[in-house]
Amino acid sequence: MTNSFADFKNAKMILVIGSNMTEAHPVAATFVKDAVLSGAQLIVVDPRRTDLVDFASLHVPINVGSDVAFINGVMNVLINENLYDKAYVESCTTGFDELKQKVMEYPPERAAEISGVSPDAIRELARRLASVKPAMLMYTLGITEHTCGVNNVMSCANLQMLLGNVGFECGGVNPLRGQNNVQGACDMGALPNVFPGYQRVDNAEAREKFMKAWNVPSLPDKPGLMMPTMMEGLTTGKIKAFYVFGENLANTEPDIHHVEHCLESAEFLVCQDIFPTETTRFAHVILPAAAWSENDGTFTSSERRVNRVRTASLPPGDAKPNWWIFKELAKRMGHEWASNSAQEIWDNELSVLAPSMAGIKYSRLEEDGIQWPAPSLDHPGTPTLHKNGRFTGGLGVLKALDWTPPAEVPDQEFPLTLSTGRRLYHYHTRTQTGRSQGINDLLGEETADLSAADAREKGISDGERISVKSRRGEVVVKARITNQVPKGLVWMAFHFREGCANWLTNPVYDPITQTAEYKACAVRIDKLG
Amino acid sequence: MSDTFILNGKETPFEKGQVILEAARNGGIEIPTLCYLRGASPTGACRICLVEVTGARSLMAACSTPVAAGMEVFTETGRVHQARKLNVELLLSSGKHDCMVCEASGNCRLQDLAYFYKITDLRFEKNEEIYPAETENPFIVRDFSRCILCGRCVQACNEVVVNRAISLGYRGAKSKVCTGGDQPYMDSICVFCGQCVEVCPVGALTEKKAVSLGRPWETQKIRTTCPYCGVGCQQLLHVKDGRIVKVTAVENAQPNEGRLCVKGRFAYDFIYSEDRLKTPLIRQENGDFREASWDEALDLVADKFKGIIEQYGPDALAGVSCARSINEDSYQMQKLFRSVIGTNNIDHCART
CATH class of the missing domain: 3.40.50.740 (Rossmann fold)
Known part of the structure; x- marks a missing residue:
């Protein structure tokens, strides 16, 4: 996130796109709802009528996978009606002419045709969004889990830069990260192209630094x-x-x-x-391995805040902290590592090697943690990135982008779109929540969420077990008829092995990030014979 | 810019719009209250925060009376104490406040007040219990006989987490905190975030999974970060004899400001599941796993890795790290892959 959770409740204009926040990030959603109670406008762009729509002044139910076209359409209106922030675009960004040229190919009528909402809804959204400054944009996996995920993300950035909303409190581009430490795992360099702190492996200087620190004669220079x-x-x-x-x-x-x-x-x-x-x-x-609360360490949240994790109980049996296991393996492969606790690893290695976290030491993390970048020990941390539109990398890059459809779209054989995600009561594959007493009582099995119209067409009633089939597989699950889901869409989660959406999902990927297209594939539903 | 008022004879600054209770708190004077909830609109329901305001006809509720410049407020007069004591006595007679078997004992504002005002016997007739306790959901016990109708749960549900599941229903002596249609939580729109439990000042709302597992004075409170989504909510683990018995939110902490969701508050006991992996396991010829020592398992992994590196080169190995585990674990894993194995084939589920 460019911004902080603390901004949510103070924001005056909020655009939520591709995020079912009340279920996937419930506490973050409470602050959005607080903002609405204090008079903020909330716009929700989502194919589904998610719970947050109850608080929205505008819900735009775009078709699954139409985000780039839709946002191009919005930017078309902003430019044509002179509603964008010219001064910001001129002084803080680059690439406007190319962007303009591209979005001129997406008048609201064309964007509407692709996204399935009316041209007026696109105009209305653009005008409302431009009427309050700054506006805060939040997104989640509805944006990223597409073959065009990178383009979707860049479209969100385009929009916010065009409106001059990046670099200000209660503004910015804010992906809510799904897992407790997915931000941290990236920061630590558990990525094929970067060392900790996003220092590139194909940079000789960076390699030199890590070779010295890790006391090895060479390091691989080609991204993995x-x-x-x-x-x-x-x-x-x-x-x-x-x-x-x-x-x-x-x-x-x-x-x-x-x-x-x-x-x-x-x-x-x-x-x-x-x-x-x-x-x-x-x-x-x-x-x-030792689990959460069985050893000391840190998680880094969506807002780049490094938080302490502390020990409450001992691991069962012979289970060991993960850092210890890796250290022992290194030893058996001829490498003695000095650090002998999570704190030693962070204080003596990570924060020494990653400049953006150089100012973060365990001694500073007793209370509310610190948001990186915090380059020195006296640095208070950074709640808002790209302050006042002064981008970390120089100028903000506006990117001209074309819409591409999902890799698999409905056809005669598989006439519905399947989109997937998480539900409130469970987390991912239930390894944790499924073993927490009581959670299964609140949600005990998977369902296929359908519109009443599609159910009626197939003669399916609520709670009936049905077949959902794609080119990859078939599952039998209960139908859940709900007005959350529009006609043409089936929505499922991946919490339960039986009925897991991933028997059906399409293993096609964004070419840059290799993020899979969990949000769109073609399926058919049938009554059981 | 702040103005001043006179608090117990001392000139005290206040911010425009501040109520007496908040301004006094800033000035170092704590006024007792049961219903005040920071961030929610004041209800003035419990009448415990009564103070004397010069010129006012009656005692005023400090939680809902805005301060005015020059206002003279007394928080500890005999009249104030008498009124507060009377109100505590009335509340005590309103239900079943038997601390000995109450989960909230030791963490109960009513108990604190009864103790402070030296209330040893009940002057008033005890109200007979009119609503039975609700226990049919997995997480929250609603014991209406202990409810003092302060309304904090209603404020928290509607104005803080805005889940709008409960409100005050019925009238007079029949008043009750209700869901829509007065259904049990399980059959309502309640999402079990447990914020109502978090703010309940008495034992009316308690954590079902924590029953009889430890008194507040027996548990150690350990601050940590939630293991579920990427918000990073700050939790307090209540630990007794090395076991988490309850989880609450850290008040006033960033980013969650005292809030948690159903998973953060109630889905902590997976770590005590009998299913936990407790020893290294090695697959045998027949496909079954057998238990092994760390030495045997780690030697096997190291030897196998060395053999593959020798035969096929380091890029024949690949690893995915864990987005659930601590930073230091991911740091170690990428260090193992890069500096020991010699490949950048290290990734995790970063982009999904």
């Missing part, structure tokens, strides 16, 4: 593989050994049949986890 390519590599033999730490890939990745084939193909699979999962079934070695 992203997860989907790794898994594919298991089937071709390019990857022989696969080390899976705390991920239940057999349920979370698209097209479970294929994923399991990949895992099965591994010559040597190591799983390090707190529970046996669908993934550990394929392991050759399973290493038992």
